[in-house]
Amino acid sequence: MVNGTIVNYYLHCKRQCWLFYNKVNLEDNSEDVHIGRILHELKNDDKQSEIAIDNIKVDKITNEYVVEIKKSDADMEAATTQLEYYLYVLRKKGIERKGKLQIIEKNVTDHKIHVIEYSSSMEQKMESLIREIETFLDEEIPPEAVLKKRCKRCAYYEYCFI
Template sequence: MKITGTLINYYFHCKRQCWLFGNRINLEDNSEDVRIGRVLHELKDEEKDNTEISIENIKIDRITKDYLIEIKKSDADIEAVKWQVLLYLKKLKDKGIDKKGKIEFIEKNKQDKKIHYIELTDAYEKELIELSNKINNLLATKRPPLLMQQAKISNKCKKCAYYSYCYI
């Protein structure tokens, strides 16, 4: 299976979430968080400046002369977004387009935005190949990874589209 930005993001966020999404158990539309994300994108679309672009199986929020820009509503899982952007940079590079990555976190009810920059290096490219293999191996397993037995449900679960699937 071709790895998408969503899959690689979920792999870092939660292996179970990655498995569920990759195996087409899609509850995204029921999630309040996903709706907020969609509204943020619609607001950005109104600016009509190099807005969302689709290449193969990936969707890029914005491209400028120097940057590929990914917009997120929270910086709660920077590692997951970082790898999502690195995957996009690699896909563009394979098409002869060299860009740097810029991640904009626009938090709910906040005027400020945080910005992170990232560049695709040879080491990251090698890690992307390994990650792609790991994700495909995970998706090929018959059952999703088990829920962790935790005293408290983590915040990432409370905001996850699969919360009701996992806990109710």
Template sequence: MHHLETPSETWSEQAVRGYELNAWSICPRKCWFLQRQLVMEPHSPYVELGRLVHQQALEPSPHAENAYTEVPIENFARVDKIAGELVFEIKRSPRKSEAHRLQLLYYLYLLRERGLELKGVLYYPQQNRRETVELDAEGLASLQRALNAVQQLRQQPLPPHVPKPLSICRTCAYQELCWCEEETP
């Protein structure tokens, strides 16, 4: 079995969080802000909407296969549901599916390190869409790259420069920190 290098704990005495990987995959600058607790995200309507979808999916359902219970991994990660050999991660929209995939790969890795060899399912209830995610050699390699990059960002005194607005900036809660009015995407 492959083992990833454990992220250094010197930066904050904490292991890398799934949301750091998710943010890094979307925009490293966003990840840098999140790491420093510039938490404007909770006020974003998109974050609120995501939370609502999540909540609805987690609500008890008369159909057992649709009922979700969050499962903590020690005190720093939380997967949405483990059912048999499957780990579910619930998201609002597949638009950022690469970021979701990375986050789920990390959870699969953390579970594997704890003796559980499982497969992942990205579930988008609004689209009734499911994608299988496996922690194979390719998945491990991309996870290692992302963990290294996230760890590097933790050491970086300034946020990474983004030369021009990205399409994602339009829905990002850090927009005002990154772009002045005339540059608003």
């Protein structure tokens, strides 16, 4: 079943998406995941606990916004599409919100915020993307690993290249 993380990974790296979906779990000590854990703890300190609705988990929901928090703006397309997916799923349940993407970078006090408005074109894009991802996840084997700059920060780096 598609969820926000799968949408994000599909945009970021299809191989990562396939490995994650097929539960190729790796013990990971990468800097990226470590920062992720710290962020998670910080959020909990702020009492901004994750909210789970069916198969989606959002960082925070207010009367106006669904808030998604990221630790970098390295892949804005993936982060934005993940948030659009949340808006889409919530809208299907009658919950109408705008999206707010907050980038909380290490050593940066001025956090970047991107606001996303729901639209009918976004809805169409999401419906077709979800179908595309479902078809992709039915594949028997993952796509080949192609080394990119981002791979060094990925939990699957050793699995893919060592």
